[in-house]
Amino acid sequence: MSLSNDPATQPRPEPLPSGANRLFPVFLKLEQLHVLLVGGGNVGLEKLSAILNNSPAAAVTVVATRFLPELRELAARHPAVQLREGPYQITDLVGHDLVIVATDDKVLNLSIKADSTRQRLLCNVADTPDACDFYLGSIVQKGDLKIAISTNGKSPTVAKRIREMLTSAIPDELNDVLQRMSKIRELVGGDFANKVKSLNAVTAELTGGPAYESPAAAMWRRRATMALLAFTGLIALNILSYYITWDKAVQIATNADTFYIFVAIGFGAQLVDGLLGMGYGVVTAISLMSLNIAPAAVSASIHTAEMFASGASGYHHYRFGNVNKKLFKVLLIPGVLGAVTGAYLLATFGEEYAKYVKPFLAVYLLLLGIRIISKAFTKPGPRKKHKKLGFLAAAGGFLDSFGGGGWGPLVTSTLIAGGRTPQYVIGSVSVTEFFVTFASAVTFFATLGISHWQIILGLIVGGVAASPFAARLAGRIPTRWMFVGVGLMVIVWSLWALRKVFM
Numbered sequence: 001m002s003l004s005n006d007p008a009t010q011p012r013p014e015p016l017p018s019g020a021n022r023l024f025p026v027f028l029k030l031e032q033l034h035v036l037l038v039g040g041g042n043v044g045l046e047k048l049s050a051i052l053n054n055s056p057a058a059a060v061t062v063v064a065t066r067f068l069p070e071l072r073e074l075a076a077r078h079p080a081v082q083l084r085e086g087p088y089q090i091t092d093l094v095g096h097d098l099v100i101v102a103t104d105d106k107v108l109n110l111s112i113k114a115d116s117t118r119q120r121l122l123c124n125v126a127d128t129p130d131a132c133d134f135y136l137g138s139i140v141q142k143g144d145l146k147i148a149i150s151t152n153g154k155s156p157t158v159a160k161r162i163r164e165m166l167t168s169a170i171p172d173e174l175n176d177v178l179q180r181m182s183k184i185r186e187l188v189g190g191d192f193a194n195k196v197k198s199l200n201a202v203t204a205e206l207t208g209g210p211a212y213e214s215p216a217a218a219m220w221r222r223r224a225t226m227a228l229l230a231f232t233g234l235i236a237l238n239i240l241s242y243y244i245t246w247d248k249a250v251q252i253a254t255n256a257d258t259f260y261i262f263v264a265i266g267f268g269a270q271l272v273d274g275l276l277g278m279g280y281g282v283v284t285a286i287s288l289m290s291l292n293i294a295p296a297a298v299s300a301s302i303h304t305a306e307m308f309a310s311g312a313s314g315y316h317h318y319r320f321g322n323v324n325k326k327l328f329k330v331l332l333i334p335g336v337l338g339a340v341t342g343a344y345l346l347a348t349f350g351e352e353y354a355k356y357v358k359p360f361l362a363v364y365l366l367l368l369g370i371r372i373i374s375k376a377f378t379k380p381g382p383r384k385k386h387k388k389l390g391f392l393a394a395a396g397g398f399l400d401s402f403g404g405g406g407w408g409p410l411v412t413s414t415l416i417a418g419g420r421t422p423q424y425v426i427g428s429v430s431v432t433e434f435f436v437t438f439a440s441a442v443t444f445f446a447t448l449g450i451s452h453w454q455i456i457l458g459l460i461v462g463g464v465a466a467s468p469f470a471a472r473l474a475g476r477i478p479t480r481w482m483f484v485g486v487g488l489m490v491i492v493w494s495l496w497a498l499r500k501v502f503m
């Protein structure tokens with residue numbers, strides 16, 4: 001007995017779950033084959049149409065005792081289709097590769113199937129799924145894209161509905177993509193593995209990945225970004241030069257005692273932000289508030305300093321393709337408007353109402369902290385469509401400038417909890433944050449002028465010193481623990497701030 005005949009050594013097929021569809025789909029080049037269709041009534045017409053819709057030049061012989069007029073017309077429009085009027089004979093099978101049976105005589109249908117099987121021809125018996133060697137599928141067509149749907153014979157009506165669904169869901173532009181990909185496929189060089197890698201990179205956007213950018217386009221984008229950053233920096237320097245001279249800066253920096261406290265706060269905040277992807281504003285706000293600095297001064301200083309930090313991190317995210325342009329656009333305007341309103345209100349009324357504002361902010365941050373931690377342990381559900389994204393951004397911008405922090409935790413955590421991909425949320429929110437902090441800093445300049453240079457410089461120096469370490473920490477811990485970290489941090493600090501208020 002040879003080993004290979006021993007059933008124990010034969011490879012076993014993987015078991016499929018019961019009720020699984022075991023049909024093997026193929027796409028036939030029907031225009032190179034010959035099809036015999038028996039039956040010229042409604043079903044015959046349906047099958048002939050299905051064939052010709054997909055393969056207009058297919059050679060089909062239709063045999064029937066009578067033909068529907070529509071079928072005759074259809075055949076007349078397709079020169080490769082021949083009609084033979086008369087009862088089925090076994091010789092009709094000769095010269096054909098595939099048989100489709102659609103007469104209204106069930107017994108005849110089954111005997112044609114038996115004839116076909118004896119000649120090793122594949123046969124479809126329209127009214128008897130059990131007798132079919134293959135089924136026709138419901139077909140979605142978008143140019144070169146073709147999707148065949150099978151319900152395993154369970155419900156052709158559902159197959160039709162799914163075809164309608166997919167046809168409207170798949171953009172027509174996909175065919176252009178296919179055309180271009182086919183050209184790119186011919187152009188990319190290298191070995192097979194490299195080829196596959198670049199083809200995947202180019203198409204990542206289709207499945208929600210980062211948009212592809214050619215090296216030339218990337219270069220121009222970098223140049224444009226650098227130009228924008230340089231321009232923004234110049235404007236900022238220009239504004240600053242009205243308020244501060246070099247001598248004054250040196251004087252501030254050498255007023256060691258308090259200055260180093262601010263440097264330390266800036267350093268710590270930048271580290272936390274690097275690690276958690278958010279929290280710069282919150283950390284500095286709570287630290288400064290606990291030093292009993294007036295809220296308006298806190299917020300103004302933070303936003304001026306944060307502008308630098310968020311500008312740098314936003315640029316970083318943009319370069320790595322973490323920015324969802326649509327999301328950015330939706331967040332930008334409401335975020336900026338909210339920030340300007342918050343900054344204006346705080347600058348106008350903040351000093352006066354500082355006592356009342358502070359506990360309110362502490363409670364707000366406490367709730368935010370609890371909310372963020374709870375997000376870490378609730379499963380993100382299916383992605384919700386945020387219709388109120390604008391409102392969220394406006395609230396985030398307002399609270400950020402009014403409270404000195406919260407844009408990141410509020411907007412980022414809400415979006416991630418809504419089922420969006422953290423990578424793109426953090427990227428898009430960070431870039432928007434630059435504009436939001438820029439807007440509130442400008443509002444503070446305009447309303448308050450700048451009077452807290454010691455704080456601002458301290459934060460910037462500390463932040464800049466920490467940024468190389470912070471950049472290395474980015475993305476090193478899982479999202480869940482990121483949430484827990486941010487939440488805990490916010491809760492501890494707000495409890496501490498509250499304790500100071502009530503004691």
Ligand SMILES: C[C@@]1(CC(=O)O)C2=NC(=C\c3[nH]c(c(CCC(=O)O)c3CC(=O)O)Cc3[nH]c(c(CC(=O)O)c3CCC(=O)O)/C=C3\N/C(=C\2)[C@@H](CCC(=O)O)[C@]3(C)CC(=O)O)/[C@H]1CCC(=O)O
Pocket residue numbers: 046047050124125126127128129132134135136137138139149150151152153154155156157158159160163
């Ligand atoms: C996909 C499509 C391709 C095509 O034929 O071109 C197709 N049927 C279509 C439509 C359709 N056919 C029927 C209805 C009426 C409502 C209903 O019954 O649901 C509708 C819906 C409508 O027209 O709206 C009646 C019907 N069909 C079959 C039986 C026999 C039986 O099940 O016993 C009966 C009952 C006869 C009776 O009661 O007398 C059998 C089959 N029909 C199949 C394919 C194969 C399984 C495909 C799969 O697994 O999904 C299979 C097994 C064999 C085959 O024919 O290849 C095409 C979609 C066109 C589109 O996309 O718009």
Ligand SMILES: NC(=O)c1ccc[n+]([C@@H]2O[C@H](COP(=O)([O-])OP(=O)(O)OC[C@H]3O[C@@H](n4cnc5c(N)ncnc54)[C@H](O)[C@@H]3O)[C@@H](O)[C@H]2O)c1
Pocket residue numbers: 038039040041042043044063064065066067068086087088102103104105106108125126127
């Ligand atoms: N699979 C499907 O999608 C589907 C849908 C509806 C109906 N059906 C079933 O398919 C069968 C056909 O339905 P129909 O509406 O097309 O009927 P129909 O009466 O419109 O057409 C029957 C066809 O069979 C031909 N025919 C009969 N005896 C013949 C013979 N000996 N030789 C050659 N041709 C012969 C007739 O000339 C006619 O063209 C029915 O049994 C029906 O229940 C299947």
